[in-house]
Amino acid sequence: MGSRASLLLRQEEIEQIQRETGFSHNQITRLYSRFTSLDKGQNGALSREDFQRIPELAINPLGERVVQLFFLEGEDEQVNFRQYMRTLARFRPLDPNQKNDKDGVNSREKKLEFAFRMYDLDQDNRISREELLQVLRMMVGVNISEEQLGSIADRTIQEADTDGDQRISFEEFSKAMERSEVEQKMSVRFLD
Amino acid sequence: MPVLVPLNVNVRSLDHRPARKSHISIRRCQRENLDYLRRNFSSLSNVKDSDDVLKPGASDEDATEEEILENIQRQKEIIAAIRKQPWRMKKKLKTLKVAQDYLEKYEGKLSKSRGYQEATERVWKKIRRELANFATFFIPWDTRIKTIESYFGSVVASYFIFLRWLFWINIALSILMLSFVVLPELLVGLPYGSLPRKAVPEPEMHRAENIATIWDFGGYMKFSVLFYGYYSNQKSIGSGYQLPLAYFLTGIGIFVYSFAVILRKMAKNSRMAKLSTEDDQFTFCWKVFCGWDYLIGQSDTADNKFAAISTGIRVSMVVSIITMVFPVFFDLIGQMEKYHPRVMLQWQLARIMVLNLGNLYTLMIALFKKVNNLNASWALQNVTASGMIQEILQLDEHMLETANDTQVVDTLTRLAGIKEQCWETIVGQEMYKLSVFDMIATLVTTIIVDFLRGLFVRFANYCWCWDLEAKIPGYGEFGVAENVLHLIYNQGMIWMGAFFAPCLPVLNVLKLIALMYLRSWAVIMCNTPHQRVFRASRSNNFYFVLLLIMLFLSMLPTGYVMVSIEPSRNCGPFSGRRRMFDIIPDTVREQFPAWLTTVLSYMSTAGVILPVFMLLVMAIYYLQSLVRSYKEANNDLRIQLQYERTEGKKKVYEMSAAKNDQSDGSGSSHVRSRHKAQVP
Numbered sequence: 001m002g003s004r005a006s007l008l009l010r011q012e013e014i015e016q017i018q019r020e021t022g023f024s025h026n027q028i029t030r031l032y033s034r035f036t037s038l039d040k041g042q043n044g045a046l047s048r049e050d051f052q053r054i055p056e057l058a059i060n061p062l063g064e065r066v067v068q069l070f071f072l073e074g075e076d077e078q079v080n081f082r083q084y085m086r087t088l089a090r091f092r093p094l095d096p097n098q099k100n101d102k103d104g105v106n107s108r109e110k111k112l113e114f115a116f117r118m119y120d121l122d123q124d125n126r127i128s129r130e131e132l133l134q135v136l137r138m139m140v141g142v143n144i145s146e147e148q149l150g151s152i153a154d155r156t157i158q159e160a161d162t163d164g165d166q167r168i169s170f171e172e173f174s175k176a177m178e179r180s181e182v183e184q185k186m187s188v189r190f191l192d
Numbered sequence: 193m194p195v196l197v198p199l200n201v202n203v204r205s206l207d208h209r210p211a212r213k214s215h216i217s218i219r220r221c222q223r224e225n226l227d228y229l230r231r232n233f234s235s236l237s238n239v240k241d242s243d244d245v246l247k248p249g250a251s252d253e254d255a256t257e258e259e260i261l262e263n264i265q266r267q268k269e270i271i272a273a274i275r276k277q278p279w280r281m282k283k284k285l286k287t288l289k290v291a292q293d294y295l296e297k298y299e300g301k302l303s304k305s306r307g308y309q310e311a312t313e314r315v316w317k318k319i320r321r322e323l324a325n326f327a328t329f330f331i332p333w334d335t336r337i338k339t340i341e342s343y344f345g346s347v348v349a350s351y352f353i354f355l356r357w358l359f360w361i362n363i364a365l366s367i368l369m370l371s372f373v374v375l376p377e378l379l380v381g382l383p384y385g386s387l388p389r390k391a392v393p394e395p396e397m398h399r400a401e402n403i404a405t406i407w408d409f410g411g412y413m414k415f416s417v418l419f420y421g422y423y424s425n426q427k428s429i430g431s432g433y434q435l436p437l438a439y440f441l442t443g444i445g446i447f448v449y450s451f452a453v454i455l456r457k458m459a460k461n462s463r464m465a466k467l468s469t470e471d472d473q474f475t476f477c478w479k480v481f482c483g484w485d486y487l488i489g490q491s492d493t494a495d496n497k498f499a500a501i502s503t504g505i506r507v508s509m510v511v512s513i514i515t516m517v518f519p520v521f522f523d524l525i526g527q528m529e530k531y532h533p534r535v536m537l538q539w540q541l542a543r544i545m546v547l548n549l550g551n552l553y554t555l556m557i558a559l560f561k562k563v564n565n566l567n568a569s570w571a572l573q574n575v576t577a578s579g580m581i582q583e584i585l586q587l588d589e590h591m592l593e594t595a596n597d598t599q600v601v602d603t604l605t606r607l608a609g610i611k612e613q614c615w616e617t618i619v620g621q622e623m624y625k626l627s628v629f630d631m632i633a634t635l636v637t638t639i640i641v642d643f644l645r646g647l648f649v650r651f652a653n654y655c656w657c658w659d660l661e662a663k664i665p666g667y668g669e670f671g672v673a674e675n676v677l678h679l680i681y682n683q684g685m686i687w688m689g690a691f692f693a694p695c696l697p698v699l700n701v702l703k704l705i706a707l708m709y710l711r712s713w714a715v716i717m718c719n720t721p722h723q724r725v726f727r728a729s730r731s732n733n734f735y736f737v738l739l740l741i742m743l744f745l746s747m748l749p750t751g752y753v754m755v756s757i758e759p760s761r762n763c764g765p766f767s768g769r770r771r772m773f774d775i776i777p778d779t780v781r782e783q784f785p786a787w788l789t790t791v792l793s794y795m796s797t798a799g800v801i802l803p804v805f806m807l808l809v810m811a812i813y814y815l816q817s818l819v820r821s822y823k824e825a826n827n828d829l830r831i832q833l834q835y836e837r838t839e840g841k842k843k844v845y846e847m848s849a850a851k852n853d854q855s856d857g858s859g860s861s862h863v864r865s866r867h868k869a870q871v872p
Contacts, residue, residue: 025262059494062484119481132480139483143502152505156476162841163848176477 017082021089021105031088035081045078046070061138065118072117090114093187109174111186116173126167129153260298261310267291332356336712342496344721345503348670351679352712354735358683359704361453365446365690366697372442373435373694374417380430381423389614389763390415390422409621418624420692421617421763436765440775443691443754447747450687454743458736479505503721538734544674545738548681549745552688555626556749559619614763616692623689623696630682631703638714642668646718667720675711676735680742687746691753 014028023031038050048067057063070079070087079087092106104110117123121131132153140149160168160176168176270291274284328334333356341349385391392400392415400411409418416422428434483501646667653660661667686700755773759766766772781789794800 026265056486059491060484060486061498115481136480139480139498140502140505141498143498144505148509152476152480152509156480159474160477162844164845165848173481176474177481179474180478180482 017085021085022092023085023089028085031085032081035084045080046084047078061141062118062135065121065135065138069114069117072123088188091186091188093189094183106187108183111182112174112177113170115177115182115186116170126165126169127173128167129157132156132168261307264295264298267295271295332359333708333712336708339496340712340715342500342503344670344715344719347672348715348721350735351670351672351675352708354676355679355704355708355711357457358679359701359708361450362683362686362697362701362704364449364453365686366695366701368442368445368449369690369694369697372438372445373423376429376433376435376438377417377423380433381435382426382429384415387424389424389767407625409624414617414621418693418695419617419620420694420765421614421620421760423765425765425767425769434779436775437779439694439765440754440772443750446690447687447743447750450743451740454736454740458733458740461733461736544677545680545741548677548684549742552681552684552746555622556688559622562615562618614760616760616764620689620693620696623685623693624699626685627682627689627696627699627703630685631706634678634707635710638710642714642718668718669721670715670719677738679707680735680738683739684742684746687743688749691750 009029009032014025017023017028018025035046038054039046040050040053041047048071051067051070052058052063057066060066070084071077086105089105090110094104094106094108116127119127119131119135121134133149136144136149136152144152157166157168160172162172162175163169271288274288274291277284333352337349337352337356340352382390392412396405396411399405402411405411406413413419414421423435423439425436427436479501483504485497645665649660649665649667682700682703686696689696753772755771757771759769759772761767766775769775769778777789777792780792
């Protein structure tokens with residue numbers, strides 16, 4: 001699995017990525033081979049269609065949101081390998097001695113930020129009631145009526161909101177997700 | 193680091209812009225590769241000092257080892273890839289030599305064991321993962337249960353999971369019984385017909401193959417390994433396998449194993465329940481933000497998950513809407529609606545449990561009455577038999593000299609034509625019949641009540657005055673309570689009967705398989721999800737507590753039989769003894785050193801048993817008080833946490849309210865209006 005793709009990487013670039021993201025050399029080559037297999041157009045960058053071809057994303061009701069987060073990093077509608085790696089860096093598993101490190105690119109805070117941005121549609125650092133409604137509509141479709149969705153959104157905001165502005169900020173979101181095992185769930189497990 | 197570039201692929205810079213395409217000439221590629229190799233690996237003399245070979249910044253011994261390992265890997269890759277390069281032989285050989293030199297130098301540096309260790313660890317991890325993946329293939333009925341769970345909720349699915357767990361227990365019990373009791377008897381025991389107890393007696397021969405007899409588990413089935421009566425009481429069969437002892441110990445082993453397994457499961461469940469805290473703080477947040485399973489890759493699984501999310505959200509909604517809508521009667525109704533269905537369910541379960549137990553115990557009492565009658569009639573017959581025996585004795589003295597007691601009685605009774613009764617076999621037969629009838633009854637009830645009702649509601653709806661589907665009778669709902677209790681009652685039957693009918697667990701395995709398919713088909717075909725949904729209780733120990741009670745109660749009759757009632761004289765592995773339990777002291781006396789017998793007899797005196805009993809009682813009391821104190825501490829902490837949270841929220845609200853009042857007209861409200869305009 002390593003030999004074909006790793007042939008196209010240069011040592012200096014791998015080292016740069018390693019410094020930036022913390023992945024090991026093997027992991028970078030594995031991710032590069034994944035990148036090239038997704039890149040059907042063979043032009044060294046991924047477009048939205050390339051992402052949507054992934055079956056798990058295609059049937060995921062929030063798939064578009066996930067894809068959107070890859071495109072936040074760069075301009076135009078392409079994601080090159082560097083940007084790809086920068087986004088994936090969030091999903092690197094925490095090192096055992098990294099428990100309390102807040103600054104790492106894959107720290108718990110950064111992972112939560114990634115999740116937060118999935119729901120914050122207009123990127124204003126707040127999840128409002130309308131954004132929640134949109135997300136809920138994506139998740140449950142037409143199975144539940146509009147009023148019920150509205151009351152779910154209200155209830156959710158009421159649970160998490162502590163400063164009374166009827167929107168969920170990033171701190172409130174982190175507090176709500178305090179007990180969830182974000183470090184384990186939002187990590188890619190490498191098979192080596 | 194493999195930098196060997198195939199000639200027909202363009203090298204891309206990683207930060208490139210898509211518009212440009214850059215080509216690099218062939219010669220430049222080769223030059224770069226060789227330069228890289230030469231730069232990093234040619235000067236072997238200063239390899240130790242320079243940082244070029246190894247990863248930059250690595251000076252620690254451990255880190256260096258890691259890097260060295262990686263480099264070694266890469267060198268191996270280079271060596272593998274050299275062959276494919278379209279170079280001259282000389283170049284290839286040079287590159288190869290460089291790589292090999294590096295390997296020679298550095299592979300020797302690292303301890304060989306470390307290298308092997310890494311390699312074996314990798315291989316071992318891979319094997320383990322493959323095995324784990326493979327093992328999930330064997331979990332039976334997984335898809336079925338997941339489908340049911342996503343459409344009906346986790347309460348209904350818990351019934352099926354419980355059924356599957358019982359299935360595994362029964363398989364274990366069958367294996368126990370089969371390997372220690374049935375197979376030895378089949379393989380090495382005396383075959384059919386060699387003893388009177390092993391052959392269909394003359395009077396019954398003519399109807400041995402009637403359907404009625406087979407239905408009754410009589411005829412050839414009665415005199416087979418299926419029943420207690422078939423086993424002979426020879427001390428050892430084959431090459432020294434002591435069957436009666438094995439039979440007794442397996443009988444006890446079944447109960448011990450069941451106890452152990454249930455207790456272990458209960459402990460695991462309560463540990464998990466304790467870990468997840470009881471607070472309902474962020475239920476909605478969790479459901480909204482963490483609801484989707486990102487590992488789903490199939491579209492029909494996605495549909496199931498969709499349905500599951502909707503069901504889950506609806507559940508939380510019902511619970512919370514009731515508590516939101518009636519603020520006046522908040523506490524009362526909140527309590528009622530949150531706990532009432534669950535409490536109701538528990539009461540229902542308890543009531544049905546008592547009824548079923550009464551059923552089973554009535555059966556036991558009836559059987560015991562029958563046994564007593566048999567013994568009485570046997571005593572009567574004994575008198576007549578002894579008269580006949582006197583006559584026969586005068587006929588044939590020679591026979592007496594060459595046979596032992598049991599054989600004599602066997603032959604004589606056969607001659608006299610007296611029917612011998614084997615009450616244990618009768619008990620076993622009753623158990624089998626009960627099991628089979630229960631299965632048939634379940635099948636018939638399911639078909640009539642659920643299936644026909646469903647058909648009626650569906651098709652008669654077209655020509656009926658009122659809406660059959662929405663109002664009465666409607667589609668049935670899956671009654672979790674009754675079904676769970678049915679399973680537990682079934683299992684209790686098996687435990688009661690396993691001692692008298694060794695193959696009963698096997699029959700139960702088949703029954704459970706059939707039950708699983710029947711019920712899962714019925715629930716998907718004929719049932720609708722519950723109208724009133726309630727959260728399943730967090731610890732699923734309730735079913736297991738009931739099962740434990742049932743196990744204990746099933747053990748009592750068998751225990752009583754083992755220590756008090758005289759076994760039949762003419763059948764079974766304990767015939768001829770005063771009590772079944774007597775086999776243990778007899779074995780100890782005969783096969784173990786003498787001092788063990790004295791020790792055991794001391795241990796069973798009151799002088800030892802009473803203190804042990806007192807000790808156990810004290811230990812139980814102590815542990816109980818420990819548990820109580822932990823619960824109290826837990827409660828206190830939780831109340832404190834709650835208090836801090838609500839106080840904290842109040843304070844923050846007040847602060848932000850004050851802030852809003854101050855910055856009126858600018859700041860927050862402006863932000864809010866701008867925000868509203870942007871969101872579609």
